[in-house]
Amino acid sequence: MLDKLLSIMDAACNWGNKNLDxxxxxxxxxxxxxxxxxxxxxxxxxxxxxxxxFFNKKWILLLGGLGIISSIFIYRQRNP
Known part of the structure; x- marks a missing residue:
């Protein structure tokens, strides 16, 4: 998925380079x-x-959990 994002960004940069000088x-x-x-x-x-x-804050628990999921996703998207 990260490769697809990079190819989309490359295509956008190439378009901008060609059309906008x-x-x-x-x-x-x-x-x-x-x-x-x-x-x-x-x-x-x-x-x-x-x-x-520690402070029993549910929204902070959610934020931390989403951050951990994000870091796992980033790690799995690296090029093997």
Whole structure:
């Protein structure tokens, strides 16, 4: 899915370059940066989840849970 998003962004940049006379290049993230992003997001989301558990705040629990799901999704989308 991440590859599809990158190809859509590349197509949009190419269209803009051709039709608007610009030189826009969309950076493609390396595997190392995707993994780092997933792990850092997971750590921060875990801290948010623990805060929600400790202070019994349901909306913070939801936010932390969604962050953990997001970090898992990002990690699974890296190029093997």
């Amino acid at each position: 610009t030189s826009i290049q969309f950076p493609k993230p390396a595997k190392k940066s995707i993994v780092f992003s997933a792990f850092s997001s997971g750590i921060i989301s875990s801290a948010i989840l623990m805060y929600g558990l």
